[in-house]
Amino acid sequence: MSTLTQGRKAYAERRWPDAVGQYTEADQAEGLPASDVEQLATSLILTGGAAEGVDLLARAHLSYLADGDYPAAARCAVWTGMNLIMQGEPARSAGWMARAHRIVEDLPEPCRFEGLLLVPAGLGALYSGDGAAAAKAFTRAADLGRARGDADSAALGVLGLGQAKIMLGDLDDGLALLDEAMVAVTVGEISPVPAGIIYCAVIETCHLAFDLRRAHEWTRALDKWCDAQPNLVAFSGQCQMHRAALYRLHGAWSEAIAAAKTAQDLAFRGDRMATYGGFYEQGEIQRLRGDFDAAEASYRHAQETGFPPQPGLALLRLAQGKPEQAQTLLRQTMAGIDPGYRRLMLAARVEIELAAGDSDAARTAMKELAALCATIDMPMLHALAEQAQATVLTHDGDPAAALVLLRRAWSRWLSLDAPFEAACCRALLASLCAVLGDEESARLEREAARATFAELGAAPALAGLTPDSVPARANDAIRPAAHPHTAHPHAAHDADTTVAGALTARETEVVQLVSAGLTNRDIAVELFISEKTVARHLSNIFTKLGLTSRAAATAYAYQHGLV
Incomplete structure (x- = not known):
């Protein structure tokens, strides 16, 4: 098997470091055609070599132009611009986007990738708070993507439209569109870089919509997606950032600190978008624990990204x-x-x-x-x-x-x-x-x-917990927070607090995972809680149901239709 063939195989199997090595060796030996240069660029970007990857995307663009493949050249130009945005170089990005527009405008036939050109415009409107303009741009991107067979622009358009609808107050339709975009990712229709973008954007938007159920579900899915790609750097740091937020929310503060530090490491290695969240989440735990000097330093590091570390x-x-x-x-x-x-x-x-x-x-x-x-x-x-x-x-x-x-x-x-x-x-x-x-x-x-x-x-x-002076914090769950206690004698639980009779919703989840054969550690990872919390949930479950073993809990789950 030739080196080039090995590089293509590694790329198809998402073994990114192997793809970089094989493609680089083949390139040095005999040069690469445009499509392989583009795949080498993508592999570098995904393993943390964003700057070198962008340079290779530019090379692939020129190679496509030389071959007369103008639609592919336009696609490369767009992704060169998009990656430059993520690297914080808006001027260079604008130049590449203008080049992509010119190429598409000069084509005698409709371009398959024209929908991609509308994504940056939609993002600009979204970031400036103009939900209506964003919705218009993303709708057009999705329509063009579907009409011309480009799954990437169709999915990115659906994602952006969902975000715009949520901004405009149409929560249900917006969240449904986010789910639709994620379906395209999970069935394998989307290229690696846009897939990572969609994962991270959906999770962030779920937090903005206070939708913890979706945030949990898609963070776990992103976690598995990252784990399935050895040595993936891009998006992995953002995954750890989101994990840290959920661990903090559920009271697993040591696990949250560990995830935040991993996010910082991956940000240093190339996933720049994880920098803010990695340091902010670390600062939150330090503040809540009373380590104010360390929290101050963490918030300052987060602020260096240009986004205020508030609240x-x-x-x-x-x-x-x-x-x-x-x-x-x-x-x-x-x-x-x-x-x-x-x-x-x-x-x-x-x-x-x-x-x-x-x-x-x-x-x-x-x-x-x-x-x-x-x-x-x-x-x-x-x-x-x-x-x-x-x-x-x-x-x-x-x-x-x-x-x-x-x-x-x-x-x-x-x-x-x-x-x-x-x-x-x-x-x-x-x-x-x-x-x-x-x-x-x-x-x-x-x-x-x-x-x-x-x-x-x-x-x-x-x-601060004294008989006459008690803190009342209604905010530490925020940013984008969570462990059951014994029931308050006067509390009226919400209708969705308890299911299957005596069990809470979280306890039901734990029973379901126990019945699937997961260990306490596996359950903790799945639910973003600590192993100690899992053990406490199991203790509560056994007490409430009069059970003494995991096998009995599994039998209960099947008897009561929980699995």
Whole structure:
């Protein structure tokens, strides 16, 4: 088998380092045709050699022109421009996009890859907050891709249209379009680079829509996609960044730190898009643990990417006893940020404005957060809104009304398997019960919160947990957060909190995975939780169902139609 043939085989099997080695050897020996140069470029980009890969894409473009294959030359020009955007070189990117447009315009026949030309325009409109213009561009890209048989432009168009619809408030249609784009990826219709782009964009958009179920599902799918491609660098760092966010959300803070550090390493090796998330997520855990100097450094590293590390940095200032600085930081950021990211900061805004003494601003942010629930019907958003309302009502001196909302929020965090947020609710519940004269309930809530804070290592929250002064954080789940506790005696669970009788939704998932033969470690990886949390879930399951073994739990799952 010739070296060139081995390179093509390695590329087809997605063994990217082998493809780079074989193609490079063949190129040095006898040169490569344009299509193989393009595949060598792609292999380099995927293994972290973005700069060299872009240079080879330019070479492939020129080779296609020399061969008279103008549509392929246009495609190469577009992807050269797209990769330059990801490398932070907008001027060079614009030049390559202009070249691609000129080639397509000069063709006597319709170009198969014309839809790709509309993707950058759609992205520009999306990033500037013009959802209508973005929807128009991406619709055209998808239509051209389907009509002319280019799966990449069709899928990227569907992805962008979904993002635009979510921006415009059409959540259900937008999320359905994201799922449609992902189907094209998972069935293998899409080229490697656009497939990675779609994975990461879908997960990010799910977080912006507070859709944790989809975020979990597609992060796990991305995880498996990356694992199936040895030595993949591009997109792998972003995968670890998303893993870190989910681990943090579910209280697996050590695992979150490990994933964040892996994301940073992969960012250094070439996946630049993972830089922000790798450092931001690390900073979040450091802040929650009380390591403020380390958190400061992590947030500063994240800020070097050009995106503000908020609300984390503002919450750090609040934790340092500087509410006015926190207020200024968050106000400045929210004044000029994309609406999708702005809404992730509203809960923190409520807390910070109250701490800084501006109750009117806090109330305005709380109302904006509550209004979002009418268009984004997601448990996490409802929990944040209810917790924010309870915090404002507590400040306004209405503990009875705050108590009702806070119990509802606690129930939602419980169903989302969010230990820190649930504990914060219980801490504030303790304070409210004490104000209302229910000292026994106050003691029970305070002890439950203290146990969770201690287990997580949440030193600042633990230190603030006193009978008369309790932290009320309705925001640490944010950014783009989660571990069940014993049921509150007065809490009314949401309809979706329990299934199969006594089991919560998370416990049902654990039973299903046990019945599939997964170990505790496998289950922890699948659900982005710690092994300790898996063991606790199993203990709760065995107690609730009167079982004593995994085999008995498996039998229960089959008898009750859970698998």
